[in-house]
Amino acid sequence: MHELSLCESLLGVLSSEAQARHFRRVKAVRLELGAFSCVAPDALDFCFTVVTRGTLAENARLDVVRLTGQAWCLNCGETVCIAERYAPCPQCGTYELQISGGDEMRVTELEVE
Template identity: 35%
Template sequence: MHELSLAFSVVELLEEQSKSQTFKRVTDVWIDIGALACIEPQALESGLRSASQGTLAQGARFHLRTQPASAWCFECQQPFSTPHHRGDCPRCGSHQIQVAKGDEMRLKEIAVE
């Protein structure tokens, strides 16, 4: 379950930010998860609740949003939406594609006191 490891990394990042920005408590955390990131949102949320116990993020609300994925076709030079890491360009049928976004997880915003 790599979501727990990701959760501890998020909490560590929040603690680092608290030192540089001098806040005492995190109340809300917004995280975007790409559709191709291979992250189970419910498992990540559970991991975040566990990882935040005894930290400045304990009791914070975690807002997880799934973001769509897109790819780029090298043949026809066009972007397109994709539900997979691999596949064909829907415009020209080329196999020469690259995922442009949707395979990442981003900490977008935090609310603090």
């Protein structure tokens, strides 16, 4: 379950930001999670609750925004949305795709005190 180590790293980011920006409590974290990130949102939510217990982010809400997978087709030159990493181009049907989005995991917003 790599979600546990991801949440530990996330807590490290929150702690660093708290020190740099002088806040003492995190109330909510908004996290963008790409379709190809290989992260299970339910497991991430559970691990976040466990890892933040007794910290500045205890009882913080974790808002996960799912992002679709995107790729650029080398054949037709279109940027397309795809559901799976090895899916064909929905425009021309070829498999000559270069992934351009969907593997991200990034904090986009914090609600703090």
